[in-house]
Amino acid sequence: MKALRTFPLASSGGPDGITPQHIRDLLAGSTDDSLQQALVDLLNLMLAGAFDQEISAIIFGGRLITLSNKDGGVRPICMSYTLRRLAAKCANSHVISKSQVLQPQQLGVGVSGGVEAAVM
Numbered sequence: 001m002k003a004l005r006t007f008p009l010a011s012s013g014g015p016d017g018i019t020p021q022h023i024r025d026l027l028a029g030s031t032d033d034s035l036q037q038a039l040v041d042l043l044n045l046m047l048a049g050a051f052d053q054e055i056s057a058i059i060f061g062g063r064l065i066t067l068s069n070k071d072g073g074v075r076p077i078c079m080s081y082t083l084r085r086l087a088a089k090c091a092n093s094h095v096i097s098k099s100q101v102l103q104p105q106q107l108g109v110g111v112s113g114g115v116e117a118a119v120m
Helices: 020-028 034-048 053-059 082-097 114-119
Strands: 062-068 074-080
Touching: 020 034, 020 082, 034 082
Parallel strands: none
Antiparallel strands: 062 074
């Protein structure tokens, strides 16, 4: 739930059209924690790499589109599935909570201004 709340409001959905707000609304309307537990189980399977290669290619892939820049160039944007983005947020949160183990060699994870301090 904490990772789900970190998505900006009006975040877009991926190729399936499911947005973070859709998931929040479903969980808010739930009468028990079975949907939340199913979501946690799915994310854990994703993070464990438990899916077949064909399924992983879909879930961990994305839809590539291009947008025009002001200078006339193009900017590639990859839209991935919201559930994959949620799993990544959970994994990143876990690593950041353990980042003290990486210090002093790693300064950019979970340390505000860490990289800037290393450069100076």
